[in-house]
Amino acid sequence: MRIGxxxxxxxxxxILALAVNIDVEGLDLDLIGWILxxxxxxxxxxxxxxARRARPVVAPRAETYPPERDPRY
Structure with a gap:
């Protein structure tokens, strides 16, 4: 079930519980409204x-192996 x-x-x-005043034989619309x-x-x-738990987790960037050498050295 989504938010909408x-x-x-x-x-x-x-609406069923508070605004509808129709008597239906065998059904209690007030109770059905409160249940809904x-x-x-x-x-x-x-x-x-x-929805709060479904956020993606960003993993740290993996190091390359073998480590790259700095061209300045």
Whole structure:
């Protein structure tokens, strides 16, 4: 789950939980909305954590072997 889809889940969940006043028999839209919002928050935190760790590590430059001689000497 990426950052955009996590924010989308949070938005859809909060809309269902707070703004929709439709009664659907057999479904609790408030609960479904809060579950979607919670899953979105968890996904957002996981995405941000993984994005921080995915930075490349630059290794020090390897020395050539045999060492090159300085032409001045």
């Amino acid at each position: 889809s996590s924010i989308g889940l949070i938005a859809i969940g909060l 919002a919670a899953v979105g928050v968890v996904g957002l935190l996981a995405s941000l954590t993984l």
